[in-house]
Amino acid sequence: MDELRGVEAGAQSIGVTGAGKCMSRGNVLANFPGDMGDLLIVLTDELYNGTKATGEAATPAGRMLLESAARAGFNSEAKVRGWVAKMASQMQGHHCSMIGAWGPRTEGGRVLTGRNLDWESRTGIDEHKLIVVYHPPEGGHAHATIGFSTVQGALTGMSSEGLTVHEANLEESSETFRGFPWLLRLRYLMEHAEDLASARAVWEATNNTVGFNHGVGSAKDQSFMALETEAWYTAYFGANDPREAKAVDPKSGKPIGGPMPNALWRTNHGYDPKIQQDFMWSQSPTSNTVFRYMLIRQTLLDYE
Amino acid sequence: MGPADLVNATAIVGQKGGKDWMSCDGVYDGGSNVLSVAFDPSNLEIYAAWESGPKGNWAPAACSDYLHIDMKPFLLH
Numbered sequence: 343m344d345e346l347r348g349v350e351a352g353a354q355s356i357g358v359t360g361a362g363k364c365m366s367r368g369n370v371l372a373n374f375p376g377d378m379g380d381l382l383i384v385l386t387d388e389l390y391n392g393t394k395a396t397g398e399a400a401t402p403a404g405r406m407l408l409e410s411a412a413r414a415g416f417n418s419e420a421k422v423r424g425w426v427a428k429m430a431s432q433m434q435g436h437h438c439s440m441i442g443a444w445g446p447r448t449e450g451g452r453v454l455t456g457r458n459l460d461w462e463s464r465t466g467i468d469e470h471k472l473i474v475v476y477h478p479p480e481g482g483h484a485h486a487t488i489g490f491s492t493v494q495g496a497l498t499g500m501s502s503e504g505l506t507v508h509e510a511n512l513e514e515s516s517e518t519f520r521g522f523p524w525l526l527r528l529r530y531l532m533e534h535a536e537d538l539a540s541a542r543a544v545w546e547a548t549n550n551t552v553g554f555n556h557g558v559g560s561a562k563d564q565s566f567m568a569l570e571t572e573a574w575y576t577a578y579f580g581a582n583d584p585r586e587a588k589a590v591d592p593k594s595g596k597p598i599g600g601p602m603p604n605a606l607w608r609t610n611h612g613y614d615p616k617i618q619q620d621f622m623w624s625q626s627p628t629s630n631t632v633f634r635y636m637l638i639r640q641t642l643l644d645y646e
Numbered sequence: 647m648g649p650a651d652l653v654n655a656t657a658i659v660g661q662k663g664g665k666d667w668m669s670c671d672g673v674y675d676g677g678s679n680v681l682s683v684a685f686d687p688s689n690l691e692i693y694a695a696w697e698s699g700p701k702g703n704w705a706p707a708a709c710s711d712y713l714h715i716d717m718k719p720f721l722l723h
């Protein structure tokens with residue numbers, strides 16, 4: 343909040359208003375599900391859970407949303423659902439990917455990591471590319487975020503400890519706004535963790551919001567860890583995990599995994615049984631996400 | 647694999663919009679790759695690319711120039 347107030351004050355000093363609000367909205371937007379239709383689940387949970395008995399939203403955030411929606415004329419659950427459905431029809435699906443390779447696969451055996459953000463394109467935000475370096479004033483590790491201005495947290499980044507953070511959408515039915523927004527959480531991770539073990543401990547100290555795949559690369563471990571997440575649940579993966587090896591598409595029964603030693607990657611589905619069970623999109627071998635998973639796998643094989 | 651190979655592996659899977667994932671052929675309808683970054687964390691170096699161009703001349707990050715930046719002077723001072 344201090345940062346938001348500082349951004350607002352700094353921008354106002356040069357005649358720009360609303361910068362803090364814009365950045366705050368970015369934090370909210372980043373926690374939206376990747377499919378706008380799935381936003382219905384989060385919004386209706388936030389807006390209407392607990393309202394049946396009391397007529398009030400269950401959370402302060404929910405009350406704020408209800409008031410805003412009412413002012414805009416959306417004063418019923420049906421109207422909110424209609425609005426989200428209209429948004430869904432106008433927006434692209436959101437699909438990201440991440441990769442880590444190390445050991446015999448890389449020069450000197452050192453871990454190399456990567457991340458794609460596949461999101462709304464052509465919005466004009468490319469005119470506001472930005473790398474931000476943070477030196478926490480009260481201790482913690484210096485870290486850099488790579489992305490755009492108005493993004494307060496980390497779409498991706500790297501710390502002075504050689505810790506890298508990554509994200510890819512994962513549509514899970516267990517979702518909530520009542521957790522640590524991932525953009526800020528990834529920054530918090532870089533600030534407070536030194537390696538994969540401490541990254542896991544820091545992660546487990548707070549709750550997830552909506553479903554996401556996350557990745558953490560570590561120079562100290564020369565390795566990469568994947569986190570498949572949904573509200574109140576995280577599944578941790580290293581390379582060549584047996585859960586990934588035996589995973590199948592629930593509908594067809596066809597295999598969809600292909601883990602390998604000294605590499606780990608994720609697109610927009612998961613391999614933990616609970617994460618698979620709660621997944622809302624197709625896990626077919628021909629789905630976009632499984633196709634890209636296999637594309638990364640083949641690329642890694644081509645480099646062997 | 648070296649850092650350039652990891653950049654290549656990352657770029658291949660970025661959603662460029664064309665049918666050929668290996669190609670930056672200028673056909674980017676439906677492309678959504680707005681940011682593509684590779685890291686060499688042991689050396690604190692990054693390779694970062696962003697989407698580029700206005701709507702009519704858009705290119706995905708994976709088909710834009712990757713900036714190689716040594717982050718040590720910024721992270722370790």
